[in-house]
Amino acid sequence: MFDNEDLHEDGSPATQESSEVVMRHTNSSGTELLNVFSNHSQWEPQATSPSLAQTGNVTSERPILSGPIAAMLSMTLGILSNTVALLILANAYARLRRRSKAFLLFASSLVATDFVGHVIPGSIVMRLYLSGGVPSEEYNRSDPLCQFLGGSMVFFGLCPLFLGCAMAAERCLGVTKPLLHASLVTTARTKLSLSVIWLAALCVALLPCFQLGSYTYQYPGTWCFIKVLEHTERADVAFVMLFSGLGLASLAVAFICNTISGLTLVLARMRKKPCNRRSTQSHDIEMVVQLLGIMVTSCICWSPLLIVGLITVKQSYHHSVGDDLATYKTLMITAVRIASWNQILDPWVYILLRRSVLQRISFITKRQRDLKESTFRCWEIHSFPSIEKNPVSRV
Numbered sequence: 001m002f003d004n005e006d007l008h009e010d011g012s013p014a015t016q017e018s019s020e021v022v023m024r025h026t027n028s029s030g031t032e033l034l035n036v037f038s039n040h041s042q043w044e045p046q047a048t049s050p051s052l053a054q055t056g057n058v059t060s061e062r063p064i065l066s067g068p069i070a071a072m073l074s075m076t077l078g079i080l081s082n083t084v085a086l087l088i089l090a091n092a093y094a095r096l097r098r099r100s101k102a103f104l105l106f107a108s109s110l111v112a113t114d115f116v117g118h119v120i121p122g123s124i125v126m127r128l129y130l131s132g133g134v135p136s137e138e139y140n141r142s143d144p145l146c147q148f149l150g151g152s153m154v155f156f157g158l159c160p161l162f163l164g165c166a167m168a169a170e171r172c173l174g175v176t177k178p179l180l181h182a183s184l185v186t187t188a189r190t191k192l193s194l195s196v197i198w199l200a201a202l203c204v205a206l207l208p209c210f211q212l213g214s215y216t217y218q219y220p221g222t223w224c225f226i227k228v229l230e231h232t233e234r235a236d237v238a239f240v241m242l243f244s245g246l247g248l249a250s251l252a253v254a255f256i257c258n259t260i261s262g263l264t265l266v267l268a269r270m271r272k273k274p275c276n277r278r279s280t281q282s283h284d285i286e287m288v289v290q291l292l293g294i295m296v297t298s299c300i301c302w303s304p305l306l307i308v309g310l311i312t313v314k315q316s317y318h319h320s321v322g323d324d325l326a327t328y329k330t331l332m333i334t335a336v337r338i339a340s341w342n343q344i345l346d347p348w349v350y351i352l353l354r355r356s357v358l359q360r361i362s363f364i365t366k367r368q369r370d371l372k373e374s375t376f377r378c379w380e381i382h383s384f385p386s387i388e389k390n391p392v393s394r395v
Contacts, residue, residue: 117156150215213239
Protein backbone atom coordinates (compact mmCIF):
# COMPACT_ATOMS: atom_id res chain seq x y z
CA MET A 1 0.00 0.00 0.00
CA PHE A 2 2.95 2.42 0.78
CA ASP A 3 5.30 1.03 -1.84
CA ASN A 4 5.45 4.30 -3.81
CA GLU A 5 5.53 6.63 -0.82
CA ASP A 6 8.48 8.01 1.14
CA LEU A 7 9.02 6.59 4.62
CA HIS A 8 10.45 8.30 7.66
CA GLU A 9 13.35 6.87 9.58
CA ASP A 10 10.99 5.07 11.96
CA GLY A 11 9.16 3.50 9.01
CA SER A 12 5.95 5.55 9.38
CA PRO A 13 4.46 6.83 6.14
CA ALA A 14 4.84 10.54 5.32
CA THR A 15 1.22 10.84 4.23
CA GLN A 16 -0.04 10.23 7.75
CA GLU A 17 1.97 13.19 9.11
CA SER A 18 0.80 15.38 6.24
CA SER A 19 -2.79 14.53 7.03
CA GLU A 20 -2.30 15.49 10.64
CA VAL A 21 -0.72 18.82 9.61
CA VAL A 22 -3.64 19.56 7.29
CA MET A 23 -6.15 18.76 10.07
CA ARG A 24 -4.34 21.03 12.52
CA HIS A 25 -4.23 23.86 9.96
CA THR A 26 -7.91 23.41 9.25
CA ASN A 27 -8.83 23.51 12.94
CA SER A 28 -6.71 26.61 13.59
CA SER A 29 -8.20 28.38 10.56
CA GLY A 30 -11.69 27.57 11.73
CA THR A 31 -10.88 28.87 15.18
CA GLU A 32 -9.55 32.10 13.66
CA LEU A 33 -12.66 32.56 11.58
CA LEU A 34 -14.86 32.00 14.60
CA ASN A 35 -12.80 34.51 16.56
CA VAL A 36 -13.08 37.10 13.77
CA PHE A 37 -16.87 36.88 13.56
CA SER A 38 -17.44 36.62 17.30
CA ASN A 39 -19.01 39.51 19.22
CA HIS A 40 -16.44 42.11 20.19
CA SER A 41 -16.92 45.27 22.09
CA GLN A 42 -17.04 48.25 19.78
CA TRP A 43 -14.21 49.90 21.69
CA GLU A 44 -11.79 46.91 21.47
CA PRO A 45 -9.44 46.41 18.51
CA GLN A 46 -10.33 43.36 16.41
CA ALA A 47 -7.45 40.95 15.91
CA THR A 48 -7.22 39.17 12.56
CA SER A 49 -4.86 36.50 11.27
CA PRO A 50 -2.03 37.64 8.99
CA SER A 51 -3.36 35.62 6.07
CA LEU A 52 -6.78 37.20 6.29
CA ALA A 53 -5.31 40.68 6.63
CA GLN A 54 -3.27 40.15 3.49
CA THR A 55 -6.23 39.09 1.38
CA GLY A 56 -8.28 42.03 2.61
CA ASN A 57 -11.30 39.89 3.48
CA VAL A 58 -11.41 41.23 7.03
CA THR A 59 -10.35 44.72 8.06
CA SER A 60 -10.15 46.33 11.46
CA GLU A 61 -11.59 49.82 11.05
CA ARG A 62 -13.56 50.32 14.25
CA PRO A 63 -12.84 53.40 16.37
CA ILE A 64 -10.98 52.85 19.62
CA LEU A 65 -11.86 54.26 23.01
CA SER A 66 -9.52 57.25 22.71
CA GLY A 67 -11.48 58.54 19.70
CA PRO A 68 -14.60 59.89 21.46
CA ILE A 69 -12.55 61.18 24.40
CA ALA A 70 -10.29 63.17 22.08
CA ALA A 71 -13.33 64.43 20.13
CA MET A 72 -15.04 65.56 23.33
CA LEU A 73 -11.94 67.37 24.61
CA SER A 74 -11.42 69.02 21.24
CA MET A 75 -15.04 70.19 21.07
CA THR A 76 -14.93 71.58 24.61
CA LEU A 77 -11.68 73.45 23.98
CA GLY A 78 -13.00 74.84 20.69
CA ILE A 79 -16.23 76.09 22.28
CA LEU A 80 -14.40 77.83 25.15
CA SER A 81 -11.78 79.38 22.86
CA ASN A 82 -14.29 80.73 20.36
CA THR A 83 -16.54 82.09 23.13
CA VAL A 84 -13.67 84.04 24.72
CA ALA A 85 -12.56 85.37 21.34
CA LEU A 86 -16.12 86.50 20.50
CA LEU A 87 -16.33 88.43 23.77
CA ILE A 88 -12.99 90.13 23.09
CA LEU A 89 -13.98 91.09 19.54
CA ALA A 90 -17.40 92.36 20.67
CA ASN A 91 -15.72 94.61 23.22
CA ALA A 92 -13.21 95.84 20.62
CA TYR A 93 -15.98 96.49 18.07
CA ALA A 94 -17.82 98.70 20.57
CA ARG A 95 -14.83 100.91 21.43
CA LEU A 96 -12.76 101.21 18.24
CA ARG A 97 -13.38 103.80 15.59
CA ARG A 98 -15.10 103.33 12.26
CA ARG A 99 -12.03 102.48 10.17
CA SER A 100 -11.42 99.31 12.20
CA LYS A 101 -15.00 98.07 12.36
CA ALA A 102 -14.91 96.41 8.93
CA PHE A 103 -11.94 94.30 10.03
CA LEU A 104 -13.60 93.50 13.36
CA LEU A 105 -16.82 92.51 11.60
CA PHE A 106 -14.87 90.11 9.37
CA ALA A 107 -12.99 88.78 12.40
CA SER A 108 -16.17 88.28 14.45
CA SER A 109 -17.79 86.46 11.52
CA LEU A 110 -14.74 84.22 11.22
CA VAL A 111 -14.82 83.29 14.91
CA ALA A 112 -18.60 82.75 14.84
CA THR A 113 -18.25 80.52 11.77
CA ASP A 114 -15.49 78.54 13.48
CA PHE A 115 -17.72 78.16 16.54
CA VAL A 116 -20.69 76.78 14.57
CA GLY A 117 -18.39 74.72 12.37
CA HIS A 118 -16.86 73.17 15.45
CA VAL A 119 -20.15 72.30 17.15
CA ILE A 120 -22.25 70.90 14.29
CA PRO A 121 -19.76 68.50 12.62
CA GLY A 122 -18.24 67.67 16.01
CA SER A 123 -21.57 66.54 17.46
CA ILE A 124 -22.24 64.30 14.43
CA VAL A 125 -18.77 62.78 14.62
CA MET A 126 -19.28 62.19 18.34
CA ARG A 127 -22.54 60.40 17.61
CA LEU A 128 -20.84 58.16 15.04
CA TYR A 129 -18.04 57.40 17.49
CA LEU A 130 -20.48 56.41 20.21
CA SER A 131 -22.42 54.18 17.80
CA GLY A 132 -19.26 52.31 16.83
CA GLY A 133 -18.80 53.85 13.40
CA VAL A 134 -19.92 52.62 10.00
CA PRO A 135 -18.53 49.27 8.77
CA SER A 136 -16.06 49.47 5.90
CA GLU A 137 -18.36 47.62 3.53
CA GLU A 138 -20.96 50.39 3.93
CA TYR A 139 -18.64 53.37 3.29
CA ASN A 140 -20.15 54.05 -0.14
CA ARG A 141 -23.74 54.11 1.01
CA SER A 142 -25.56 57.40 0.58
CA ASP A 143 -27.65 58.54 3.54
CA PRO A 144 -28.81 62.00 4.66
CA LEU A 145 -26.51 62.05 7.70
CA CYS A 146 -23.39 61.51 5.60
CA GLN A 147 -24.50 64.06 3.01
CA PHE A 148 -25.10 66.67 5.71
CA LEU A 149 -21.80 65.97 7.48
CA GLY A 150 -19.81 66.03 4.25
CA GLY A 151 -21.46 69.27 3.14
CA SER A 152 -20.82 70.81 6.56
CA MET A 153 -17.13 69.95 6.42
CA VAL A 154 -16.77 71.49 2.96
CA PHE A 155 -18.78 74.61 3.91
CA PHE A 156 -17.07 75.24 7.26
CA GLY A 157 -13.73 74.44 5.64
CA LEU A 158 -14.01 76.98 2.84
CA CYS A 159 -15.58 79.78 4.93
CA PRO A 160 -12.52 80.43 7.17
CA LEU A 161 -10.22 80.39 4.14
CA PHE A 162 -12.45 82.82 2.22
CA LEU A 163 -12.83 85.08 5.25
CA GLY A 164 -9.09 85.11 5.92
CA CYS A 165 -8.52 86.09 2.29
CA ALA A 166 -11.13 88.87 2.47
CA MET A 167 -9.66 90.22 5.72
CA ALA A 168 -6.17 90.30 4.21
CA ALA A 169 -7.44 92.15 1.13
CA GLU A 170 -9.35 94.66 3.28
CA ARG A 171 -6.29 95.40 5.43
CA CYS A 172 -4.04 95.66 2.38
CA LEU A 173 -6.36 98.30 0.93
CA GLY A 174 -6.55 100.09 4.29
CA VAL A 175 -2.77 100.22 4.70
CA THR A 176 -1.77 101.08 1.13
CA LYS A 177 -4.75 103.25 0.09
CA PRO A 178 -6.38 104.65 3.25
CA LEU A 179 -8.47 107.29 1.44
CA LEU A 180 -9.82 104.79 -1.08
CA HIS A 181 -10.49 102.37 1.77
CA ALA A 182 -12.49 105.00 3.67
CA SER A 183 -14.71 105.65 0.65
CA LEU A 184 -15.20 102.04 -0.49
CA VAL A 185 -15.30 99.95 2.69
CA THR A 186 -18.51 100.57 4.60
CA THR A 187 -20.48 98.51 7.07
CA ALA A 188 -23.18 97.73 4.49
CA ARG A 189 -20.63 96.58 1.90
CA THR A 190 -18.83 94.52 4.50
CA LYS A 191 -22.04 92.69 5.38
CA LEU A 192 -22.75 92.17 1.66
CA SER A 193 -19.26 90.69 1.22
CA LEU A 194 -19.89 88.31 4.12
CA SER A 195 -23.14 87.17 2.54
CA VAL A 196 -21.39 86.53 -0.79
CA ILE A 197 -18.65 84.52 0.95
CA TRP A 198 -21.11 82.32 2.83
CA LEU A 199 -23.23 81.86 -0.30
CA ALA A 200 -20.21 80.87 -2.41
CA ALA A 201 -19.11 78.27 0.18
CA LEU A 202 -22.68 76.94 0.38
CA CYS A 203 -22.90 76.57 -3.40
CA VAL A 204 -19.70 74.52 -3.46
CA ALA A 205 -20.93 72.32 -0.59
CA LEU A 206 -24.23 71.63 -2.41
CA LEU A 207 -22.64 70.49 -5.69
CA PRO A 208 -23.15 66.76 -4.88
CA CYS A 209 -26.90 67.44 -4.85
CA PHE A 210 -26.54 68.11 -8.60
CA GLN A 211 -24.46 64.93 -9.19
CA LEU A 212 -21.23 66.94 -9.33
CA GLY A 213 -19.21 64.82 -6.92
CA SER A 214 -20.30 62.78 -3.94
CA TYR A 215 -19.83 62.43 -0.19
CA THR A 216 -18.94 59.07 1.37
CA TYR A 217 -17.93 57.75 4.77
CA GLN A 218 -14.20 57.82 5.38
CA TYR A 219 -11.91 55.62 7.44
CA PRO A 220 -12.56 54.71 10.26
CA GLY A 221 -16.25 55.22 9.47
CA THR A 222 -16.81 58.21 11.78
CA TRP A 223 -16.75 61.11 9.32
CA CYS A 224 -17.82 61.95 5.77
CA PHE A 225 -16.02 63.83 3.06
CA ILE A 226 -15.62 64.01 -0.71
CA LYS A 227 -15.02 60.60 -2.27
CA VAL A 228 -11.28 60.39 -2.82
CA LEU A 229 -10.66 56.63 -2.59
CA GLU A 230 -12.09 53.55 -4.26
CA HIS A 231 -14.28 53.85 -7.36
CA THR A 232 -13.71 57.55 -7.88
CA GLU A 233 -15.17 59.09 -11.00
CA ARG A 234 -14.36 62.15 -13.06
CA ALA A 235 -16.91 64.24 -11.17
CA ASP A 236 -15.22 63.36 -7.86
CA VAL A 237 -11.84 64.43 -9.24
CA ALA A 238 -13.32 67.74 -10.44
CA PHE A 239 -14.99 68.32 -7.06
CA VAL A 240 -11.77 67.73 -5.13
CA MET A 241 -9.84 69.96 -7.53
CA LEU A 242 -12.41 72.72 -7.05
CA PHE A 243 -12.34 72.43 -3.25
CA SER A 244 -8.55 72.25 -2.97
CA GLY A 245 -8.01 74.87 -5.68
CA LEU A 246 -10.26 77.42 -3.96
CA GLY A 247 -8.61 76.75 -0.60
CA LEU A 248 -5.04 77.02 -1.91
CA ALA A 249 -5.91 80.12 -3.96
CA SER A 250 -7.34 81.80 -0.84
CA LEU A 251 -4.17 81.06 1.09
CA ALA A 252 -2.02 82.41 -1.75
CA VAL A 253 -4.00 85.67 -2.04
CA ALA A 254 -3.91 86.14 1.74
CA PHE A 255 -0.14 85.60 1.73
CA ILE A 256 0.38 88.21 -1.00
CA CYS A 257 -1.88 90.80 0.65
CA ASN A 258 -0.35 90.31 4.09
CA THR A 259 3.15 90.58 2.65
CA ILE A 260 2.30 93.87 0.94
CA SER A 261 0.69 95.22 4.14
CA GLY A 262 3.64 94.21 6.28
CA LEU A 263 6.23 95.73 3.95
CA THR A 264 4.21 98.95 3.69
CA LEU A 265 4.05 99.30 7.48
CA VAL A 266 7.76 98.57 7.86
CA LEU A 267 8.67 101.18 5.24
CA ALA A 268 6.32 103.71 6.88
CA ARG A 269 7.94 103.11 10.26
CA MET A 270 11.42 103.50 8.77
CA ARG A 271 10.41 106.81 7.18
CA LYS A 272 9.22 108.06 10.60
CA LYS A 273 5.78 109.37 9.80
CA PRO A 274 4.42 112.35 11.83
CA CYS A 275 3.23 111.81 15.37
CA ASN A 276 -0.46 112.07 14.48
CA ARG A 277 -0.09 108.85 12.47
CA ARG A 278 1.44 106.76 15.25
CA SER A 279 -1.90 105.70 16.73
CA THR A 280 -3.22 104.73 13.30
CA GLN A 281 -0.10 102.72 12.51
CA SER A 282 -0.34 101.02 15.89
CA HIS A 283 -3.84 99.75 15.07
CA ASP A 284 -2.72 98.69 11.59
CA ILE A 285 0.24 96.80 12.98
CA GLU A 286 -1.97 95.00 15.49
CA MET A 287 -4.42 93.91 12.77
CA VAL A 288 -1.69 92.84 10.34
CA VAL A 289 0.00 90.81 13.07
CA GLN A 290 -3.31 89.07 13.75
CA LEU A 291 -3.77 88.42 10.03
CA LEU A 292 -0.31 86.91 9.85
CA GLY A 293 -1.22 84.64 12.75
CA ILE A 294 -4.44 83.58 11.01
CA MET A 295 -2.60 82.96 7.73
CA VAL A 296 0.12 80.86 9.34
CA THR A 297 -2.48 78.86 11.28
CA SER A 298 -4.57 78.24 8.17
CA CYS A 299 -1.55 77.20 6.12
CA ILE A 300 -0.38 74.72 8.74
CA CYS A 301 -3.82 73.26 9.41
CA TRP A 302 -5.41 73.20 5.95
CA SER A 303 -2.53 72.64 3.53
CA PRO A 304 -2.12 68.93 4.42
CA LEU A 305 -5.79 68.13 3.72
CA LEU A 306 -5.93 70.19 0.52
CA ILE A 307 -2.75 68.65 -0.89
CA VAL A 308 -3.33 65.09 0.32
CA GLY A 309 -6.88 65.17 -1.09
CA LEU A 310 -5.58 66.13 -4.52
CA ILE A 311 -2.89 63.46 -4.53
CA THR A 312 -5.20 60.76 -3.21
CA VAL A 313 -8.05 61.32 -5.68
CA LYS A 314 -5.58 61.46 -8.57
CA GLN A 315 -3.98 58.16 -7.57
CA SER A 316 -7.36 56.56 -7.02
CA TYR A 317 -8.77 57.73 -10.37
CA HIS A 318 -5.76 56.32 -12.23
CA HIS A 319 -5.96 53.08 -10.19
CA SER A 320 -2.47 53.68 -8.80
CA VAL A 321 -3.31 53.15 -5.14
CA GLY A 322 -2.58 49.43 -5.14
CA ASP A 323 -1.27 48.12 -1.86
CA ASP A 324 -0.97 51.67 -0.42
CA LEU A 325 -4.69 51.95 0.31
CA ALA A 326 -4.16 51.78 4.08
CA THR A 327 -1.47 54.48 3.83
CA TYR A 328 -3.77 56.86 1.97
CA LYS A 329 -6.54 56.24 4.50
CA THR A 330 -4.18 57.08 7.35
CA LEU A 331 -3.00 60.23 5.56
CA MET A 332 -6.58 61.41 5.05
CA ILE A 333 -7.67 60.90 8.67
CA THR A 334 -4.47 62.58 9.91
CA ALA A 335 -4.95 65.55 7.58
CA VAL A 336 -8.58 66.10 8.61
CA ARG A 337 -7.63 65.98 12.29
CA ILE A 338 -4.98 68.64 11.69
CA ALA A 339 -7.54 70.75 9.79
CA SER A 340 -10.00 70.54 12.68
CA TRP A 341 -7.45 72.29 14.92
CA ASN A 342 -7.75 75.43 12.79
CA GLN A 343 -11.09 76.19 14.45
CA ILE A 344 -9.44 75.90 17.85
CA LEU A 345 -6.30 77.92 17.09
CA ASP A 346 -7.96 80.80 15.21
CA PRO A 347 -9.58 82.28 18.37
CA TRP A 348 -6.26 82.24 20.19
CA VAL A 349 -4.84 84.57 17.55
CA TYR A 350 -7.23 87.27 18.79
CA ILE A 351 -6.78 86.27 22.43
CA LEU A 352 -2.97 86.36 22.45
CA LEU A 353 -2.09 88.82 19.67
CA ARG A 354 -3.99 91.78 21.09
CA ARG A 355 -2.11 95.03 21.56
CA SER A 356 -2.64 95.01 25.33
CA VAL A 357 -1.21 91.49 25.62
CA LEU A 358 1.75 92.30 23.37
CA GLN A 359 2.45 95.47 25.37
CA ARG A 360 2.43 93.54 28.63
CA ILE A 361 4.77 90.92 27.19
CA SER A 362 7.07 93.67 25.91
CA PHE A 363 6.98 95.43 29.30
CA ILE A 364 7.78 92.23 31.21
CA THR A 365 10.59 91.37 28.79
CA LYS A 366 12.07 94.85 29.03
CA ARG A 367 11.78 94.86 32.80
CA GLN A 368 13.56 91.53 33.10
CA ARG A 369 16.29 92.72 30.73
CA ASP A 370 16.81 95.91 32.75
CA LEU A 371 16.88 93.88 35.97
CA LYS A 372 19.54 91.57 34.55
CA GLU A 373 21.63 94.54 33.39
CA SER A 374 21.41 96.28 36.80
CA THR A 375 22.27 93.03 38.58
CA PHE A 376 25.26 92.49 36.32
CA ARG A 377 26.52 96.05 36.92
CA CYS A 378 26.20 95.68 40.71
CA TRP A 379 27.98 92.35 40.57
CA GLU A 380 30.76 93.83 38.45
CA ILE A 381 31.29 96.82 40.80
CA HIS A 382 31.34 94.81 44.03
CA SER A 383 33.34 91.90 42.68
CA PHE A 384 36.14 93.92 41.06
CA PRO A 385 36.92 97.00 43.22
CA SER A 386 39.23 99.60 41.75
CA ILE A 387 42.89 99.33 42.71
CA GLU A 388 43.28 103.07 42.87
CA LYS A 389 40.63 103.32 45.58
CA ASN A 390 42.41 100.71 47.73
CA PRO A 391 45.76 102.15 48.98
CA VAL A 392 46.64 98.93 50.82
CA SER A 393 46.91 97.10 47.57
CA ARG A 394 49.75 99.41 46.45
CA VAL A 395 52.06 98.27 49.26
